[in-house]
Amino acid sequence: MKCKVVLTILTVLLLSLATGCWNRSELNDLAITVGLSIDRTDNDRYLVSAQIVEPGEVAEKGGSGRSPVTLFNETGNTVMEAIRKMTTNSPRKIYMAHLRILVIGEELAREGIGDVLDFMIRDHELRTDFFVAIAKGRKAKEMLTIMTPLEKLPAVKIYKSMTTSQNNWAPSLSVTLDKLIADLANEGKHPVLATLEATGDEKAGNNKSNMERIDVPASISSASLAVFKKDKLVGWLNETESKGYNYIINKISTTLGFMSCPNGGKIAVQVVRSNVKVKARTVDGEPIVDVDLRVKQNISEVLCRIDLTKEETFAEIDRRSVQKLEDILDSAIVKAQKQFKSDIFGFGDAVHRANPRLWKKLRKDWDRHFAIMPVHVKVKVQTTLSGTINNSLKNLIKE
């Protein structure tokens, strides 16, 4: 009898422990943040903006015509302070586990992103699978204010387009947070981040009417790449150089390239496979790096008169591709060596792997050695298929 009473009391006590806890978060108390931007303000503080989902608008049953996301801004002495301050404006707690993109302003990037990143990786709510990008030309905050077609949440649109374009267009690169941190910690490689640029009228982009037209007046694109030395932004790679960079770090899935034909005009090829081997060797105590690139491509567009039924044509295309690719790779390497003096390719890592003793001597001022190190680029190209027609269309159109 006594047992039963004790057991009942215990059960009730334990049940009350099982229901709630200190860390409960109701779903409608959370502001799901999909995009975060950090800028410098004039008085040396951080301006943090969070792009937050309006759940009612994203639901299938359609909303009341409001924007699918809202933006909250705050300034603070540290990033976390600004985010917490947002709760004075936001009715919900900023919840960052679903973050898709972090945009950092150009000015802040030039000062150094190391401080900002510590919070990103230390906080337990943030994961490491979101992309980091630098805003070029405008404040990072503005990148989050532009409405976009096809995807209701602009931050998700940026994320998806970066993923897709990385697979389809050579100059694009998407970098997740943990990759960035690994590069920062690595002495043999400096990080490179994607850049976001906004085109079109800024005021128009802010408005829902941006998406009510077929021809969208304002949009975001990720074009060039941002080069860092340690955690400070030092410059940009243009389209060609970004291509070269991505080839060297073996991040090309498929892409398009073009070259000129023997008798005028252009021909475009689609790269389907790209494999690079970066190896370092030592000659007379100095490092040399060999970059071996193997590319497999198909003919994609023919804008000249050539005869694709002949074997020599393909050989000629191969030759020209090799030349073009070597130029592209060289341009990237030269820019990194001469202008930035920053080893963004990980050649230092290659030296480290090949000759650890030499690396121990050189690592202290590796960038100086990197800037004068000879790099041999060798490209092999194989052009195989030519699409669904077997010869140039122009050939059919008799002059």
Added chain:
Amino acid sequence: MMIAAAVAAVSIGIALFEVTPLRRQGLWKELWTFAALLLLGTVLGIARALHIPIWNPTHWITFAFKPVNEWLIGMIN
């Protein structure tokens, strides 16, 4: 204050729970050990609740072993 009272209450609960069977079986030695340990636990719990610093075995071990540790590391290096 409240927490210290809660700790005391829990101790009393534990005592009530365990003492009666022990007394019934006449296990006096066990009863005294139980009482001593429970008292120790309660004292520690109340001290913790009132934020009184408690003896910390980590400190004792560190104190005793620091020289040994340094000698060992010296040997390995």
Added chain:
Amino acid sequence: MMDNGKISARQLSILIMLYCIGSAIIVIPSTLASQAKQDAWISSLLSPAIGLLVLQIAIRLSNRFPGMALTEYIEIIFGKWVGKIVSLWFLATFPFMIGFYTLRDIGDFLTMQIMPETPIEAIHIVLFGVIIVGVRLGLEPLARTAELLFPWIVALFAVLFLFIVPQVSKTNLLPVLENGWKPVIRASLPYVSFPFLEPVIFLMLVNHVNRSEKVGRALFTGLAMAGFLMFITTLITILLFGGQLTSLFMYPTYELSKKINIGNFLQRIEIIMATIWFVTIYFRLAILFYVSVVGFARVMKAADYRFLTLPLGMITIVMSLVVYRNVGDLTAFIPVWASFAYINGLLLPALLLIVAVIRKIKRPLVK
């Protein structure tokens, strides 16, 4: 009413394997990598090897007194009163004290990664309550539960490894042994002490095993399996993150499970992976506490051990909160503990064995 439960040799193996994985699995790759960088996987092979060697001493000792618990033959070897003191010292500084740190380990993990606003006291009290219930039930139910949960743990590990392997990069292992063997050895030493010097604790459970001649083999197998599993974990962590990043994380295995992403569908399941850790830590704590309580009861020749569980539990919970104030204290303490563990883990069994051999003491014919 002392515990007369019997466990099989296989259950003993499983218990020691879960015990060794317990605290170590979630932090070891990071502590190894901070010294050995990308060679941490080599350290993770060295340490169990050393641990297995030390285990031989313990097994030799146990085989001289088949079917007897450690505290019993300590009293035989050292005499009644000295033996009791030695036993009490062993129990207090090994199983009992390790329990404080282990409980604190899981409390820290939960409050740091998952529920930061929850007071750590609440987690400790609830968790240890379950442990107390388990220990009061006896060794046999604990062992049977371990046996039941064991395949699930192995399956979860397999899931973790299989889903991560596509993302690894071989070059993260290079260059191998770039700084020579010294950092590798330096890294492996604390890892030897924690947890591989601790199987001495299992000598307390020998009298429960139903076929005592199999004890040595069982302990060896369990330890080897635990070492192997930790080796694979460390290897995969280094392959994925590289030496530098691994040493940055506080809980590298948890970060590892965060990276599981199959077809953009099976992702964010790291908390399921954390259940591996909950289970292994539960058994680690349960064994530590069981050995402490039962050992203490034996030393004072009590009729039962159950009444000791609640007061000793209370002491454990409070002390686990006291033991260190912050992560900095813990990091400073680890190397010191590494040396301290040799006393109970190596010196004590060695001393017992030597004295027993010299004085030609074996198990008395009349038990």
